[in-house]
Amino acid sequence: MNLDLQISRIHPHSEISISGSKSETNRLLLLQALYPNLVLENTSDSDDSQAMQKALSTTESTIDIHHAGTAMRFLTAYFAIKENSEIVLTGSQRMQQRPIGILVDALRALGADIQYENSEGFPPLRIKGKKLTGNKVTLDANVSSQYISALLLIGSSLENGLQLTLEGEITSVPYINMTLALLNEVGIETSFNGNQITVAPKSNTQHPTPQTLTVESDWSSASYFYSIIALSQIGTQITLSNYKQHSFQGDAALCEIYKKFGVETIFENNCITLKKYNDLLCDIHLHLNDTPDIAQTIAVTAFGLGLNCHLTGLHTLKIKETDRLAALEVELTKLGAEITTTNDAITIQAAAAIHPNIKIATYNDHRMAMAFAPLALRVPIIVENAEVVSKSYPAFWNDLKKIGFNISEI
Numbered sequence: 443m444n445l446d447l448q449i450s451r452i453h454p455h456s457e458i459s460i461s462g463s464k465s466e467t468n469r470l471l472l473l474q475a476l477y478p479n480l481v482l483e484n485t486s487d488s489d490d491s492q493a494m495q496k497a498l499s500t501t502e503s504t505i506d507i508h509h510a511g512t513a514m515r516f517l518t519a520y521f522a523i524k525e526n527s528e529i530v531l532t533g534s535q536r537m538q539q540r541p542i543g544i545l546v547d548a549l550r551a552l553g554a555d556i557q558y559e560n561s562e563g564f565p566p567l568r569i570k571g572k573k574l575t576g577n578k579v580t581l582d583a584n585v586s587s588q589y590i591s592a593l594l595l596i597g598s599s600l601e602n603g604l605q606l607t608l609e610g611e612i613t614s615v616p617y618i619n620m621t622l623a624l625l626n627e628v629g630i631e632t633s634f635n636g637n638q639i640t641v642a643p644k645s646n647t648q649h650p651t652p653q654t655l656t657v658e659s660d661w662s663s664a665s666y667f668y669s670i671i672a673l674s675q676i677g678t679q680i681t682l683s684n685y686k687q688h689s690f691q692g693d694a695a696l697c698e699i700y701k702k703f704g705v706e707t708i709f710e711n712n713c714i715t716l717k718k719y720n721d722l723l724c725d726i727h728l729h730l731n732d733t734p735d736i737a738q739t740i741a742v743t744a745f746g747l748g749l750n751c752h753l754t755g756l757h758t759l760k761i762k763e764t765d766r767l768a769a770l771e772v773e774l775t776k777l778g779a780e781i782t783t784t785n786d787a788i789t790i791q792a793a794a795a796i797h798p799n800i801k802i803a804t805y806n807d808h809r810m811a812m813a814f815a816p817l818a819l820r821v822p823i824i825v826e827n828a829e830v831v832s833k834s835y836p837a838f839w840n841d842l843k844k845i846g847f848n849i850s851e852i
Contacts, residue, residue, distance in 0.1 A: 444801075444852050445828040445839065447818035452674060452846035459683040460664060460841075462657030463691055464834050465617065467491045468512045469624050470655060471498060472520055472595050479652040480628060484684060486660065488834040504530045509537060509806060509833055511762070512588055514565060518545055519592035522554040523599050524571035530559060532566035536764070536806060539564065544581065545589040552576035552600065577602035580609060583637060586758050587614035590639075591621040597641025598630045604641040612637070613758060616692025616732050623690045627655065659684035661693035662809075663835045664714070665739040668696050669816040670845070671716045672703035672743050680845060681715045695733050702726055703743055723749060725792075731755030738813035741770055741788055745779050746817050750792045757786035764805035773814065776800050777823075796821045808833035818847060 467486040474480045475498045485491060490510040497505045497517050507513040514533055521529055532538070543563035546556050555570040577600055581590065590606065597604030612618070622632045622639070631642035659682065667680050685694075687709045697707040697714075704720035726744045730737050730753055737756050744751035759766035767783045774781050777800050780791035798821040804810040808830045815838075817823055831838040843849055 443827065443829045445825045446822070446850050446852045447815060447825060448822045448848040448850075449820070450818050450847045452670060452678060452680075452819070454677065455679045455681070456845040457681045457683070458667065458841050458844065460659040460835075461485075461487045461837070462684075463660040464488045464490050464512070464662070465620060465660075465691060466624065466657045468494050468516060469591065469595060469621055470657065471495055472516050473624065473628055475520065476596075476599055477628060481652070481654040483654060483656045484659070485657050486834075487836055489832045489836070490834060503528070504532065507531070507533045507537070509534050511537065511540060514540070514542065515545055515586070515588040515592045516595060518542065518556070518567060518569065519549060519596045521569040521571055522549045522552075522556060523574055523596050525573055527571040528569070530566050530568050532559075534806075537565055542567070544585050545592055548579045548581055548589070548593060549574075551579045552604075573601060575601050577643075578605045578607075580607040583608035583610040583612040584757070585613065587617040590618055594618070594621050594625065594632070594639065594641055597632075598625070598644050600641075600643060603643035604639075606639045606641075608637045608639070611731075613755075614692065614732055614734065616690075616695075620690040620692065628653070658686050658689060658691065660834070661685070661689060661691040661696060662735050663812075663838075665693060665696055665736045666812045666816060666838070668700045668703070668705055668716055669739050669743040669746075669813070670819065671705045671718050672700060673746050673816050673819040674718050676704075676718050676721060679715055679717045681713050683713050685709070685712065685714045692733050693736050696736065699728065699733075699736075699740065702728075703747065723747060725750040725752075727752050729753075729755045734758050735809065737788070738766060738770060738809050741774070741790060742813045742817060745774055745777070745790055745793060746796065746820055748792050748794065751790040752787070753789075754787040756788065760785070762807065762809075764807045764810070766807065766809070769803070769805050769807065769810055773802050773810070776802075777817070798822050799824065801826055804828070804830050806830055808835070812838055815842060815847075818849075824852070 462484040493510040494513040559566040708715040
């Protein structure tokens with residue numbers, strides 16, 4: 443499905459309800475599988491979370507999680523400790539190109555029985571579940587936080603708990619803290635001191651009492667509305683529901699980051715209102731080591747506003763749904779940007795104009811589709827394979843129409 447986004451102007455004040463965080467939902471779904479007395483509300487309606495939920499309840503011997511990277515990492519750890527089970531965990535062609543050897547090596551160090559079906563270091567995986575008696579493992583600290591979180595989520599189910607040592611500068615600390623906070627919320631004891639994280643075993647942990655947990659709405663999904671407000675006229679507002687001022691989600695950093703784009707965040711009654719208050723903007727220099735998922739949105743926002751932009755700390759983007767740095771370079775160049783990338787950074791020169799009616803390729807990457815959509819406030823664009831948004835935000839295009847975007851299928 444290709445969508446034609448004609449040049450649009452959004453309503454002065456709109457209200458949108460966004461479903462629960464994919465990151466929180468997938469962590470809590472795994473914990474619910476380990477502790478069935480947990481009840482979850484406002485869970486994500488994303489493809490990734492549906493794939494996770496289906497995988498946790500299936501009796502099939504082969505589990506295909508398609509494009510769901512988080513599910514691949516978390517389920518690898520989960521099935522490694524599911525005693526007397528044997529499954530093959532696979533995914534899309536792109537998923538089979540995304541490395542998982544770091545996590546497999548760590549689980550093997552704990553005693554897991556995991557074999558590669560095809561290429562060494564990549565899915566599909568054959569996993570024979572068993573009791574794991576190891577409790578100490580060391581990882582490079584700059585690996586994807588999903589590897590780390592996968593280990594932490596099963597930590598209390600290991601016979602002796604888990605002691606995880608991280609070597610070097612830690613990537614995506616907020617996502618690690620989110621995992622630990624959710625573990626604590628269900629009654630699992632943890633500690634995070636320096637570069638060492640411990641998770642207590644069940645023998646030292648009260649079994650979580652029955653409780654209902656409400657998933658906070660997704661801050662990554664909110665990023666596109668921050669971009670929309672930044673590209674709108676002063677005074678324009680959008681209110682988004684179910685957000686906490688003190689969030690577990692790292693992408694809540696949007697509140698501070700988008701001040702640089704003239705956007706104010708107002709918290710009231712479990713909602714946030716985004717308001718454009720300033721057009722006098724400066725060059726953008728940001729280190730996004732803790733929040734790489736919003737890099738595409740920030741880069742496109744800066745380009746749309748005609749700002750110089752330099753973003754660093756992006757080395758994990760090369761192993762996402764696509765090589766996001768390469769994809770950004772190609773698509774922004776088509777729009778008229780002067781752009782350079784390195785292994786972990788992107789630099790965009792201020793552009794005087796944006797080329798109209800450009801077809802934006804999405805590379806089977808939901809964030810490519812959504813990050814570029816706000817540019818329709820400046821020029822008409824075409825988004826190819828627009829259905830990819832269902833991976834994290836199925837209602838995205840309908841929500842854009844609600845606030846005034848002129849969108850038609852072609």
